[in-house]
Amino acid sequence: MTTEATVVFVTVVGLRFLVPLLIPKFPLPAILACLVLDGIDQTIFQTFGFDPPGYQNYDKAMDVYYLAIAFLASVQNWTNSAAVGISRFLFFYRMVGVMAFELTGERALLLIFPNTFEYFFIAYELVRLRWDPRRFSRRFWILTAAAIWIFIKLPQEYW
Numbered sequence: 224m225t226t227e228a229t230v231v232f233v234t235v236v237g238l239r240f241l242v243p244l245l246i247p248k249f250p251l252p253a254i255l256a257c258l259v260l261d262g263i264d265q266t267i268f269q270t271f272g273f274d275p276p277g278y279q280n281y282d283k284a285m286d287v288y289y290l291a292i293a294f295l296a297s298v299q300n301w302t303n304s305a306a307v308g309i310s311r312f313l314f315f316y317r318m319v320g321v322m323a324f325e326l327t328g329e330r331a332l333l334l335i336f337p338n339t340f341e342y343f344f345i346a347y348e349l350v351r352l353r354w355d356p357r358r359f360s361r362r363f364w365i366l367t368a369a370a371i372w373i374f375i376k377l378p379q380e381y382w
Contacts, residue, residue, distance in 0.1 A: 228273040235264050236285075243289035247296040251348040257289045258341065283321060286338075290314065293344050305361035306347050309368050313340035337376035343368050 239260055245253035264282065268274060275281070294314040301307050320336020323329070346367050350356055 225273075228271055231267060231271045231273060232275060235260070235267055236281075239264065239285045240288070243292045246289070246292045247299065250293070250296055250300070251345065251352070254289075254293055254341070254344055254348070257293075258345075261286060261289075280325075283325065287318070287321060290317070290338070290341060293341070297344060297347070301347060301356065303347075303356040303359060303364065306356060306359075306364045309364050310340060310343060310347070313343055313368060316340075334377070334380045337372060337380045339368060339372045339376045342371045342375055346371065 239257075242253060242256050242260060246257070261282070265278070268278070291314075294310065297310040297314075298307060301310070317336055317338050317340050320332050323336070324332045347356060347364075350359065
């Protein structure tokens, strides 16, 4: 590995570990930064002509890391108990899917267990920017999660 590739690798992985630590204090910008970093890390490596061996496994572990921090932030900071319960279900549902995928390598499991939690977290934080989340009913949060699952995550995972 060249010095340039090492610097790029350490920078990207360092950011993937450091940025999530901002989620409890700055939930929306930090989770969006994590989402972007997760989406572009491979492109950055390829731009510099570097393809880290086995990076896909590390990538999944770093995803679990930042999602776990987001989950803990939702449990700690959110004021709507229905939304907290839904986030708990979505987070652990995804973790079951990730574990099953890692054990079997069956990509279809990622379609069955989509990462709806991350977008639900973003939706809650967007609502929280303007309104008091306690004003919204359990039905609202369930419909929000269902809409994210059906109209965003399933097509994304299928694609």
